[in-house]
Amino acid sequence: MTRKKDRTTYQEIRQSFIILFIFFALFTGAAVVTVVGVHLVHQSESQSIQLLRSLNRSFIDDKPDWNQWRKSSNINTENTYVRVTDQSGANRQSDVFYSKGAHTFLSSNPTPISKSLHLPFFPALTYSKHYGLFYYRSGERRGEHKKIKSEIWLSLNSIIKTLASVILVVLGTLFVGLILGWFVISLIAKRLTRSLQMLQRTAQSHSQSVVNVESLLPVPNSPVEVRELATSFNDLLSAIIENNKREKAFISNASHELRTPIAAIRGHISLVKRRGKDHPEIIDTSLHFIDDESAKMQALVNSLLALSRADKEVVQKTTFDLVAIVNETVEEQRVLLEQNIEVRGAKTASVNANQTNVLQILSTLFDNAGKYAGDDSTITVQITNTAHDTILSVENNGPSIPDEDKKHIFDRFYRGDHAHNSQITGNGLGLAIAAQLATLNGIQIKVADVVPHGVRFELVFKKIA
Template identity: 30%
Template structure:
């Protein structure tokens, strides 16, 4: 019920456009009225000036006023002339006395000082001193005013018609525009979390940008859902086996500990081993779940960090490490992310290369290049891409003999991608594997 009471964008935009259109027409009409009034005023004032100029140029004498007073005006045009001499004599053009008497009782408008309104009639009144006479002139402006008013009425009618036609056209055009929004709304209701995208219109830039931004957001959301599902799947798959084994040994202790106490130490050792495996797996799965987080970025001395991680690992390992580290290479990242990359590559080399030297190099040219080379069992070409999949083991038959969860390289791949880098796997002649990571310089 709430949605039905809301106005549609189509209606709101039409009302607003029409309001703006009406405001523009109102301003134009006001300008037109002002121009029309100015035109009428200029027309009659020019006629008045012409009459006064004619009188001045003819230089009438006192004896000739009575003969010439009618010659200066056109009675059929509603013009009337009054001449008052200094001796008190007054001369009128034909039928002008009554007109002057009516005008004397009329009303004026402040900003139109020469216009006089008498009932429904409109007159132009002006007076001027010529020689020893005071000459007053009245021009009936009714005709020209009626023409102007009729033009205004026609203009008003055209404006009303324009508003009606404009409302229909605007409603139709806004309707075509809003159809795209309605289509987007329909598509949004039909989308699910796994497939489908909004149609991206090419003709409207703003709607195009909104659709593209939403599709990008939708893609990120689906990737996040996919990672979450993968996380749940990986966790349930990997945790099921050790948990079942731990429960089996617990049942074994409960059933046979009294009659066969020798099973207790063996079972407790197995439980301890599997619990550590669960702990490691949980930490790595959580690391994968947080890999998109880009908080706490800082400029890291990558050279010193690689050197420190190798030296720390060498304390607990009897293996030989060869370092080729270019000094003072800096990279903007979270320190824990770079530590995860280095530690997982080194631990992978130790697990799958039980003998031989491990060579670690860090160089900078157009990119920052990190390499870890071992002399282990190597990786077949068809498996070089698969090793970055979660829980993948090169040799499943030996997976139980090699410590680890199968997630380390997945973490490396995800973290390298997070910082815009790429990772390659190459053969190390005569045997072994080289992991090569390229980071963009920052």
């Protein structure tokens, strides 16, 4: 037997429908049997009342005319028995009148069933061996020196047979309906879960295939829930696929950036080994070149470590004055950069972020501006307070960034054509690290052109509530 936790949605739907069908079928059958049974019992009760009234009408001048009653009564002696006891007069012995077969019926010995039925809960039911179940009713006619008791036993065997037939019909209908319902419900459940099964098979096929590992799942038109589920899965898969592509590109770019200086270093080492003894003058040149390339490798490794830490870092935010941090950073950068740096805008601006991360982002933006702006140009820092935000911008008048490059400016290892064509150093990780730190601190980082030429980077801090 399939365990409940291992059942499929198709099996769960089918079983739930079957249980619900059986419940309603049994409920309907019980209701039908109950209504029919109560109706038949009420008929027997009405029949007994009519019979008692006909007995009362048989009295002429306060004396019963049994012969006349027997001739005029339509009593069915096969399933109805009557006993009338006349106790009129103080010293007169009681006279008893029996309908046909009643004396034999009443003289039968009681059985355990008949004794069990004579309970306060069933005062009108009685059972007789070889006769079956009966409905009992009695009545008395009283007068001066007169006491007549009439008793009637109506057989319920016909009612029991009718109820048995109804029960058999209900059970038969239930059985046939259960078989038909099983197939119909199975078809409905299969149709309802067809989309889920298709998604499961497709996902399993993709997971086992190297070719389709980056393929999206098919989106069915119905049901709506499955369509929305497939769409959500595809959104998740798209994000995973995109992240996977970025990771592959990251590894490829990192390998490329490391391979170039390593190849140069090994080339000079080989040169020194082959010609160093005969030409000692090349040793100093090769050592200088090896030192430069190893410094580039160290800078790249440090950037990779910083990027890795930024991916996993949990920031601790504090409230501080952004203007003070900007002024502190500007003083440090004026020593390092050839360009003139101007600070404009608000004199104070409170923000909530990690102060160390903000300093690192600012250093990256100044370093980037110093690489692309001319030595005699000006780097402008603007601090603006608005109703909802605090905006910090770092602007330089170097070459503008093409719109196509703006989409990837914060990608890892990405460098635009103007950066490759010039002699600008860098590994394309600075802005990626700045963007990651900004995201961790809830800071929005933007890039825009400056007219007629130049680039402006903006950091948008949300106002403190």
